[in-house]
Amino acid sequence: MSLIKYESPIREPLVDGHKTYHDVTEDICHTIEAKPTRLWYIGFGISVALLLFGVYSVYREVTYGIGQWNVNRTIGWGWDITNFVWWVGIGHAGTLISAILLLFRQGWRTGVNRAAEAMTIFAVMCAGQFPIFHMGRVWMAFFTLPYPNTRGPLWPNFNSPLMWDVFAISTYFTVSLLFWYSGLIPDLATVRDRAKTKFRKHFYGVAAFGWTGSTKHWQRHESLSLVLAGLSTPLVLSVHTIVSFDFATSIVPGWHTTIFPPYFVAGAIFSGFAMVQTLMLIIRRVMNLEQYITLGHIEAMNKVIVLTGSIVGVAYLTELFMAWYSMGVYEQDHFFKYRIAGPYGWSYWLMMTCNVVSPQLFWFKKLRRNIAFTFIMSIVVNIGMWFERFVIIVTSVYRDYLPSSWSIYYRPSIWEIGFYLGTFGLFFTCFFLFAKYFPVIAIAEIKHVLKTTGETYKNDMEGLEKMTDEQFYEVTHHDDHHDSTVKVAQH
């Protein structure tokens, strides 16, 4: 029994329905044990088809060279790096939810963190493809690794932001993967112990690493999660900061701005949460998890979206202000003639509408809790965020120092688009497999918060609030209140 008599009416239950521990296991594991639905096969089939098209596009690029894309000497980065930054940005929400919200003690993260972390890992996998294949001679990619080689040994340039990126992205991927998998181990053990078929017993037996649920192991597991969260928090901020350094440390007008790191990080969280919304709204519907991913969860994420969207908006305006205020003629021309106007002006205004104007609608509670509206907005935001990167990359370079090399008519080739579609294929192939074969919600974490945030608890609290102080004392201070161990339990 709780020692607190009052419960804030603002806090909604995190788990709806009067669930027992076994109900939680049952609700989350039943999709793993059921046969895939037709819808799943169709979605998976489309994803694999996209992936194969992507593989063919990459094959063309590797065989015939970067000329398969329409990037040119002026616009060297084009769609490729746009897609890279976009995917990395999406890959930020998972770690934000699982790490930063863990440190901030936000209970609602438990419903969405597992799927968001998986999304992070798959998004970073997709992101990594772009700079690697942009190298052109992709078979030389290992030259970025600092290993004792026969070329001197000649080391990579550790002072280069592009080199920092190699370290940042690979560290981020590794740490996210470890964080995600160490959280999965106890839940995989739950699936293993329920398994009926031979294959499932073996597969989940291997995957669960022989987890037993021992108290000592849980104690270490908690410590591990907390420290990994503590490490991931600065890590997730550093990764997009370093990605922004790719631009900010250059001397190209439009890139050379000190606001880039916080602006990129806010944008990353913004687009990441939008992607989490897209996926969660589908998952909760298809897998009948509405009681775990509640309207409260969706509203909380929409609040993050409106906050980060506004930060991004302030950053856009700051850039314009600084261009004007700096009196730098190239900076001014760049922003006011080439970016918000000019042949690519439409992309700037599309970005402004999608990222700054439309998320403001989330100030209305009705819209924050409207599922259809949230779904549409989540896609609008991600379109806007793709155009943000396109604007930054293309509009900063298409009119460079020599008017003779200006390039106004950059259009991606089909293989450039194919590569992008291919990463969608990779992302959704992985996500479909994850959603079918892994527990999409952290079972143990839900059970952990069930008694303090579930609907049953909330109803009990209403009863407590009506009591007089004497009655409350009677109920809460029962016979073993002098027992020290019970006090520990109530913490």
Added chain:
Amino acid sequence: MSVKKFVVGCFDDEKVLFPAVSKVRKAGYKIHDVYTPFPVHGLDHAMGLRETSLHTAGFIYGLTGTTTAVTFMSWVFTKDWPVNIGGKPHFALPAWIPITFELTVLMAAVGMVLTFCYICQLAPFIKKHHFHVRATDDLFVMVIECTEKTNEEELKNFMAGAGAKEINVQVAETGWWIGRYDREQQLYKEPSVA
């Protein structure tokens, strides 16, 4: 690793489990372990387990990463192959901050996870004795080790009195072995429950 005899009591509510743990400890029985489906906060203290020092290990791994990155990059750029990059200093500490930070995090995380797996003896293809399959679902399974002095019947009655819903006696291997979960590979069969 050894084979031992255990009395196993299953509880379905952590509110009953906590007083039971203290009663069992006060009565002088040796708790082998309590298996729970989720981390029950305070249970480790109630059982008298000491705090884990995994985070200290993580700190040391992190420092190793920091030192490795800084020493390696300074060696490369000042001793092994000093490249003149626009006349900038060879010892460019500010430019090394990102990589130093990333390596710190990487080593701390990888080191901690490997240490965690090692001290908890977790790895693929490892098999352990599970006292109850529902220990990962909704039961809190308290396992008490029997010594030669233990009176099994008395202990079982004691557990029932403490609120255990299901009680049995098992002989089990306490360590791990290489095995598959789809095969019957218990190293020692449980004796018929008395």
